[in-house]
Amino acid sequence: MKLVHISDIHISPEPILDLDPIDNFLKCLAHVEEHQSDADRIVITGDLTHHGLAESYDRLKEILAGSSLTGDRTPRLMIGNHDSRENFSAAYPGASRDENGFIQWTEDTPAGVFVYMDTVRDGNHAGSYCSARRAWLEAALEGARARGKSAWLFMHHNPTAVHVANADLIGIADEAELKALLARYRDTVRHMFFGHCHYTLSGSVAGIPFSAPRSTNHTCWPDFSGNAARMGHGELQPNYNVCFLGQDDVVVHSIDFLDENKVRWRETNDEGWITELPNAS
Ligand SMILES: [Fe+2]
Numbered sequence: 152m153k154l155v156h157i158s159d160i161h162i163s164p165e166p167i168l169d170l171d172p173i174d175n176f177l178k179c180l181a182h183v184e185e186h187q188s189d190a191d192r193i194v195i196t197g198d199l200t201h202h203g204l205a206e207s208y209d210r211l212k213e214i215l216a217g218s219s220l221t222g223d224r225t226p227r228l229m230i231g232n233h234d235s236r237e238n239f240s241a242a243y244p245g246a247s248r249d250e251n252g253f254i255q256w257t258e259d260t261p262a263g264v265f266v267y268m269d270t271v272r273d274g275n276h277a278g279s280y281c282s283a284r285r286a287w288l289e290a291a292l293e294g295a296r297a298r299g300k301s302a303w304l305f306m307h308h309n310p311t312a313v314h315v316a317n318a319d320l321i322g323i324a325d326e327a328e329l330k331a332l333l334a335r336y337r338d339t340v341r342h343m344f345f346g347h348c349h350y351t352l353s354g355s356v357a358g359i360p361f362s363a364p365r366s367t368n369h370t371c372w373p374d375f376s377g378n379a380a381r382m383g384h385g386e387l388q389p390n391y392n393v394c395f396l397g398q399d400d401v402v403v404h405s406i407d408f409l410d411e412n413k414v415r416w417r418e419t420n421d422e423g424w425i426t427e428l429p430n431a432s
């Protein structure tokens with residue numbers, strides 16, 4: 152199964168750190184439409200907007216309404232700490248919620264059960280996965296396990312500290328409790344996907360592998376000095392991930408979509424002659 156994982160699009164009418172998030176998301180979407188139109192699912196793991204403005208959700212709706220990505224490929228939208236639960240819900244009244252009003256749900260896919268988790272704590276950039284949400288997650292994972300299905304977890308916040316001081320200030324509360332729960336289901340959960348940090352990440356938590364793309368707009372530079380007041384940014388490459396979810400393997404590619412026009416192509420024919428192709432995809 153082919154999954155496109157996009158994160159942190161931060162739709163905003165104003166530039167962010169001198170970068171235009173709408174222009175960059177349009178470029179990302181155009182790249183996905185052109186090169187990943189065979190994806191089985193497309194997920195955007197939060198920070199859909201920069202300030203949670205109603206007009207930004209309207210703009211996002213308008214952009215997605217004009218996209219060729221429809222049906223199963225309609226991007227699944229999750230909220231992040233820069234979003235407004237209220238304004239998102241007003242723009243997407245049909246969005247799935249659990250019985251406590253959290254925007255989290257599950258979906259059966261060819262690879263197993265996709266579990267979309269709501270880690271947002273209202274009014275705070277740090278995340279939370281409170282006991283009510285953990286009970287919901289446990290029921291979801293128990294359900295997947297009972298049906299002999301794999302589970303794939305999606306969330307906005309990083310489920311573990313990333314050793315960058317300014318990011319770890321706004322990580323997820325309840326980290327230990329979440330990890331304890333995950334450890335009990337490491338036979339069921341195949342992979343975790345998140346965003347929030349704005350750099351490409353991979354690793355594991357509670358024995359479960361994870362991956363995260365940067366952002367489609369303002370990439371951050373990881374700084375390990377321990378200085379929480381420091382944040383690296385600039386004209387750095389944004390990206391999205393293309394993930395192949397196999398029966399017994401997972402492969403994650405990082406796509407620096409703004410680099411596409413730098414790619415040169417060559418093709419080798421049966422006789423071994425190499426032809427350099429024009430500089431276009
Ligand atoms: Fe973000």
Ligand SMILES: [Fe+2]
Pocket residue numbers: 198231232233307346347348
């Ligand atoms: Fe975030």
